[in-house]
Amino acid sequence: MIEQQGRVVALENGAVWVETHRSSTCSACSARNGCGQGLMDSIGIGQQRKMLRASSALNLDVGDSVVVGVREDALVRWAVFVYLLPLLALLAASFVASRMALGEPYVIAAGLIGFVLAWLAVRAHARRRVADPQLQPVVLRMMRVDGVGLFPRGSDLEGSKP
Incomplete structure (x- = not known):
């Protein structure tokens, strides 16, 4: 699965609308200081927000942080x-x-x-x-608010800290 973090902005029956923040991988590249793409990312030009519809079996609310996958x-x-x-x-x-x-x-x-x-x-x-379900993004899990770990809502691990 290719994963992307996002935030739930709307709910539907069996699906949610997720806003994702996409940026390049320049933060992990050693040439980012001498690269035009790295410069564009540093001033915010290469970053975009996208909305996508993802199917979900989780009990989510608007504003929840989630991880979607394709x-x-x-x-x-x-x-x-x-x-x-x-x-x-x-x-x-x-x-x-x-x-x-x-x-x-x-x-x-x-x-x-x-x-x-x-x-x-x-x-x-x-x-x-x-509409092919094999090609649709899916909500894989919900992120905890503190960002420490990723657990499905309601799991035994949700309240514990690593």
């Missing part, structure tokens, strides 16, 4: 599909146009047409799969 295998498959398919279509269409001995403008146009058609196919497929 399955790694699903994320990797979709990343390959979204990025690789249009690129392969661009290359294949350009190759076919080139093998047909068309001029350079036609090869370029064929590549762009292949890219756009593949992008439209990816978009249509994504719209059909938007």
